Amino acid sequence: MTKIFKRISLILLVVMAQYGCSEFLELKPDKKIVAATTGENLLALMDNVESMNNNFSAGLTEIASDNLFLPVENWNAITLEEYRNPYIWAPEPVAQMYWNTIYRKILASNVVIDQIDDVTHTSEQARQQLLGIAKFFRAYCFFDLAQVFSVAYQSQDANSKLGIVLRLSSDVNIISKRSTLEQTYQQIIADYKEAVRLIGDNPTPLYPTRPTKAAAYGGLARTFLAMREYDLAGIYADSCLQLNNQLMDYSAIPGERPYPFERFNKEVIFFSQMVGSGLLPESVARIDTMLYASYEENDYRKTLFFSEANDGYLSFTGDYGQNTNASKFNGITTAEMLLIRAESNARKNQTDIAAKDLIMLQENRMLLTPEKLQSLLTLNKDQLLDEILSERRKELVFRGLRLIDIRRLNSEGTQFINLKRTLGDQTYSLSSESVETFAFKIPTEVIDMSGIEQN
């Protein structure tokens, strides 16, 4: 009797427990954690602004450029050597965030690309849009890294120079390997072109943090400019401007406010921010005095972009991201596209079209006197190009673009820009030839973990 009872109850227990067990154990442990099942899930990855749009490494290129300088005391007061080094182009590995954060963005893009067909979409158009966004981000990140960790692009030797690691899959088991510089740029172009193809014209998203077709055109224009493919750069800048060519009239912007620009203003085609730890905060970096002097008296940017610091030098306060700290806006703007289109046309000797673009920009930036206007229309090719390049530097200060310009202008052989730093009685310099072959060293931790080749 006892035995039978025991057996029955044991069987009962087991049956009871097994029944519904699988369902009981299917519950998600954390409501906030989801496995991606819909396109909206993946889109939420791309819309994570802090993770996708911020902390680009272009801050390093700004630090290495001639737009800014640091009084020696400010430089000395930065306690981390790792943060101080980029300013003097020291051949030392940079802080690991400059590498890791960008590859985290690339991973998110790759997850979207890998899983795009495993999830449901509201429409085919939504699927394409999402895929295009991911491709855009990947290209934007590769470009960012290529400017920091690779040498300047030269078509003749890009196949023999080291590019960056092109991770095209979210699979963590793939071993990292550095591509050639040519492969890097071809991947950037391919991804941007895919983005152009996939992202629809409309509607314009509520915030410029989500990539659009115009942004993808802008990315292509930037890329070809860095490659010194001026025709293509001009064409894509034009395509971008076809979709958005709004400019802000700086004369209408109140200058009393030290941070005069709205965060998502109408010139912003794509919103992103770069970081330059230790060095880029408004309290540390000062504007190159020559650069400041180059702004004309009636240029609104003189007051809208800069504020005087206690030491008598000028700090940059015209950031489109309203940042005071080490972050600065480095996204794509209509003004940048106008300048690319103008430069491209000027180089093609189409001076009248180029001058028109330049004037369109300057009208919104300064009090353009009739005399000045007239003089712009009479410039020859080289004069106009100089004027455009000067305008470009003044407009795109603190956007992480200057080092790219220095490199390509040196390569063009028309300008020879030597970089020099003075810190107390110490001077450091980077000659015009070495700027082209300069690349930041990859963080030690990355080299240690991945075994990839160091610069």
Next chain:
Amino acid sequence: MKTIITCILLVMFISMAYGQTNLIKGRILNATDSTPIPNVSVHAGDMSSTSTDSNGMFELRTTNKEVTLHISHVGFETVNLPTSLPITEPLTIMLESTATQLEEVVVSTGYEDIPLERATGSFEKIDNALLNRSVSMDVLSRLENVTTGVYFDKGSANFNFTGHRPIHDVFVHGVSTMRQGEPGANAPLIILDNFPYEGDANNINPNDIESVTILKDAAAASIWGAKAGNGVIVIKSKTGNLNQPLKINFTANTTLTERPDLYQHRTISSSEYIDVERFLFEQGFYNAMETNRAKPALSPVVELLIQQRDGLVANSDAQKQIDAYRQKDIRDDMLRYVYRNAVQQQYSLGLSGGGNKHSFSLNTAYDRANASLVGFENQRIATRLENTLKPLDKLTIQTGIRWGYYIDKKPGTSDSYSDNGYRYPYISLADENGNPMPVPKDYRLGFIDTAGRGKLLDWHYQPLTEMAKQNNETSGSEIILNISTDYNITPSLTFTVRYQHSREAIETSLLHDLDSYYTRNLINRGTALDKGNVVYNFPYGGIHNQKRIRSINHNGRAQLAYGAKLHNNHELHTLGGFEIQQYRNIHDGFILYGYDPDRLTYAANIDYTYRYPVFANLASSEMVPSPINGPEETTRRFVSFFANASYSYKGKYIVSGSARRDASNLFGVATNNKWTPLWSAGFAWVLNKEPFMNVTWLSLLKLRATYGYSGNVSNQAVGMTTLYYYSSNTMPEVSWPAAAISSPPNPQLRWEKVGNLNVGVDFSLWNNRLSGSIDLYQKKTNDLISRFPLDPTTGFGSMDMNVGKTESKGIDVNIKSVNTTGRLIWTSNVVFSYNNNWVRESYYGYSSPSSYVRTGGWSNMKGTMFFPAYSYKWAGLNPETGQPRGYLNGKVSEDYRQITSRETTLDELVLHGSARPIFFGALRNTVQYDRFSLSANIAFRLNYFFRRTGLDYQRLFSSGDGHEDYRKRWQHPGDEQYTHVPALQYPLGAGNTFYQYSEVLMEPGDHIRLQDIRLDYRVGQSYWGVKQLNLFLLVNNVGILWRANDLKLDPDVRGGIPLPRSYAVGLNLNF
């Protein structure tokens, strides 16, 4: 109250006066040798009492006809002898010595209670007396230094403790997981009255606890399966017994803890620091801060130097003021205004009793503590009612209600001294009259003195004013209901169903009223002065921040147990059943702005996406932070089957086995992969029952051997790519939902499996004069889950993987010796543990030395110790520059970046030894004489190394904390012969960091500490029905007796400010 006392006294007086007196005569003898025992106290039930003379004789008069003689004496079993009066002949009463009595120890696994005699596993029981030897407000702390194999890691121990939540990690038999950083990854499973306790173990009221059993090996713990990998601690509450007269127990104690000795912080004087500030000022170190638009706070001396430079103050005045600062030491003010003697009080009242069919136990406790930091206090009330009904002979129903409530109060903003000193070592917190003084916090004082010209709220930060506010309250309430039914189907077969429901709610309420600095600062930052009008962009009023955590848990279990003696020689006990558990956690909360605590009104129409300019352009723009404390909800579910059996033959040979399968919803993979089978087997041989071992001096000799597996669950590891949703987008003005990738997928992930081999012996010799146990164990953890660092290029920093195997080896020795008996009883208890852990297999490749030189850091390299103490090899200071030098590829080098990169291999680092004590334990001596008992516990931790704090120039420059080694720094060539402290270098180089992790700062941690001294006095008199009254005095953390380091550093706090000494007094009353 007065009336009641008068009444009671009156009644007593009457009863005494009216009785007729009877004489009781008797003699008390020692049962072992029939010698008389003098000074034995004898009580009749009423107020009469006496004690024996030198011949063991006593006489007692009483008014009652029926009395129960209560005879008690230290070292002897208490006798309660019912006597009918009058008696004709003198009584002869034999007392059994406690030392000779072999009591049956019953241990609990949470599933069943088993006599230790029958067990094969390694159990360690801490009985009520030992548990109550210390007075901590939590249970686990009371196990320290009285148990073996349990290591209390004080890595985060700090003198700034604020109440009943001690900070320590408990390791049972070493490590069994590599999951770094996952909170509680190594914490043992706590079982409170049959079910896992999911709340904060610190909330369990120790005065309500009867005993604690530690389950260490596989045979003991495997029954808990996949949660038992870290060991199991079973906590049993007090219960009532059937047919037990009403017992009332009252305990009270008060502990006073000294103020921490802040002067033990080894720092340079204020004057020396001021010289450093002056040097930095001359170098322009503060220029960027001075010109910073955010106006970050500068120290008073730097402010004076600026004024002096700008000609705003005369040189002589500046000098005078600076010299005044040189005389100040913040620690004087800290000890005067911020620290106090901590006081902790505990009260507990317990009632228990039972009749034929019903028993009950009711315990209520109230604790309160004022921490050493002013303004930090907490209170706790806990009550538990347990009822046992036996309506039928075969049926037992047990119900329990446990309710607890605690409240922690503290200031919303407070300042304290720390092991890193205080930001401004020379500042005053109050003026001569004790009035609070402002201290620079976020802004320069000169700026806030004049900002807004009176239109702003006062912007000063006065630490003492803020500390008086006590506006941060955390309260928690917990209710646990359980019901358990046992039905004896036959005398040997019992069916049990248990169910437990618990709810815990923790609420944190932080009320920053309009006067608080926090609120004033936010409002001022959002204030715009527009042509004399004041515009508040940040809502004007208080800020009420509330967070709630709710836990709702269900546990159910059904089990069938069979236990019987078959014939005479065989005994079989089996148990089987299943269990189902669900733990749900819900977090939410809100913030109210513009809050008026008196009227409960708040600002409702706030635009949380509006960017407003910041006052004086301290920043570009700000927004009112989101008013929602993000909702979160997690649910963990477990289903388990378990069975165990033990068979003994003639009580000599015992075999046992257990098996268990667990499944949970944690891994997010197919159900099939969720199940993990775990088992154990054990054998014991009771040698002393063998005929050939039948010797009188041996009362117990038992050999035990067990082997088996238990498991470990990671709460965080996931088998597929998952996204984690943010409560709101990471850029507040963007309204789109945002998510991030939570972890890389790893579908191959398996549960950690801990294999445990344990061999032990229990013995008792010479009538229990020497007894104890010795256990040897080897623990191997397979499939260790760890955050495996990945190539950052993959986009992941790390990934949860089954990365390898560890091995722990150890010895636990627990010996009790009764050195003398008789009037003076001297007993010694030794607990001694050896434990070391190694990484046996690992997927990790060597990446760089930096993670190894940080002591306390775990190693993940195959073949190394799990807690190694590594450091950089030291090549002395550079004789020319005084900069530190290490070795790179065997050559003296100052290329710190290369030295600290993977260029330096593990072999090139200095391996000092273990970073955790390899040997630890305690020696407790107790001397009992008459009514007094004195005991002292000496704890030791041996064979390990720790990294002391040295001079860190970065901390000196940025946070005002300069180690006193500054005085020994290299200043002139030749100094390198006498010192290893690097020269001051400006700007700071990477050598500073190298120095922090070099071998010269490693110190041996070995030390012996007089942990505590306790004096007990038992009041023999029986007044007002009191059966027993015990008083005690306990001094804890008495001092270090010996330490291996020459610098007189306390290794437990790695050379920081030592934990202060405490004094406790208490009483225990039994009615």
